[in-house]
Amino acid sequence: MPDLDLPDPDPSGPGLLDAGFLRRWMTAAAASVDREADRLTALDSAIGDADHGSNLRRGFTAVASELEKEPPDTPGAVLALAGRHLISTVGGASGPLYGTLLRRAGKALGDAAAVSRQELADALRAGVDAVRQLGGAAPGDKTMVDALVPAVDALGTSFAAARSAAEEGALATTPLRARKGRASYLGERSVGHQDPGAASSALLVAALAEAAGE
Amino acid sequence: MYGRDGTTQGRDATAGAGGPDGADRTDDRTVGVVLVSHSAAVAASVAELAAGLAAGGGATAPxxxxxxxxxxxxxxxxELIAAAAAAVDRGAGVAVLADLGSAVLTVKALLAExxxxxxxxxxxxxPFVEGAVAAVVTASAGGDLxxxxxxxxxxxTYRKV
Structure with a gap:
């Protein structure tokens, strides 16, 4: 695989990540969510309503099939289309949250034909900010934000660093007490369970690193 | 699916004499109300309740x-939210009430984008039930958005204890 992790001396210069790369990310994410759906649902049955895995499987399957039918030709358009389909097909809170993440990131990328890793990181940071605004969650609330924030911070370094940061962030939700969503009704009983949204976020970031060959 | 047939018609149904282009129907424009719940039964029942309580001798808002x-x-x-909003839109705005979690987040995501x-x-x-009744009563009385x-x-603000 090409080394996509070269430093980006000029962030405004020609990028390396094209629409094909973003489509590979979404395809890898769909495959990963499909493989891990049972684990996500098991995590969600501990502190949620036991539908996270099946909801995301439905959503990302739809995204992968749409991207295959009519492949958009810019990175921004790939993410915008993926986000739109997640909002309309997931059925749970993760639909509007992940949908907003990708739509907003897609909007931030504009109509560039290819983007640098740093530009993708900046766009995803805008997406994560929109997720935080939508759900009102801050780091430490035991949500997807706990995996996504460290991941976009580390994406400036490398795809592999982002994957590690997301995985660590997801694992670190286990001792936390949930302050958002259905799990927050459980209070102290949410402690000791990994947050399913943080776990699926780690899968999505790992799929990004996979698409980059890292 | 809930489409136009699933809405209460009210004022709009009485406005047929206003002319085919609707240009002189301004007075009949009513705010529409959409009720988004995790449960189809809850949304439908609250809609029925609100429309029933609002129908105090006159037509009710959609x-x-x-x-x-x-x-x-x-x-x-x-999709159901977008279809419901289109079905009740009479040009005077649409008020959406939602119950929990993903219902609220989905509406906010659709509005933001x-x-x-x-x-x-x-x-x-x-509040979903009380707010729905207040919204439909007010819209039926001709209130703006x-x-x-x-x-x-x-x-x-209505305390029960």
């Missing part, structure tokens, strides 16, 4: 439920 997922499960469907809902659509911060929103939000 109200449409958007409950559950498109395949009938518990959850939220952006634009294009999926009628231009003057607002998520109203209100701001009045409908205020009435629904005010339902939070």
């Amino acid at each position: 109200v449409a439920p958007a409950g559950g997922t498109a395949d009938g499960g518990l959850g939220t469907s952006s 634009g294009g999926d809902l009628p231009g003057d659509t607002r998520l109203v911060d209100a 701001a009045a409908v929103e205020a009435a629904a939000a005010q339902a939070y």
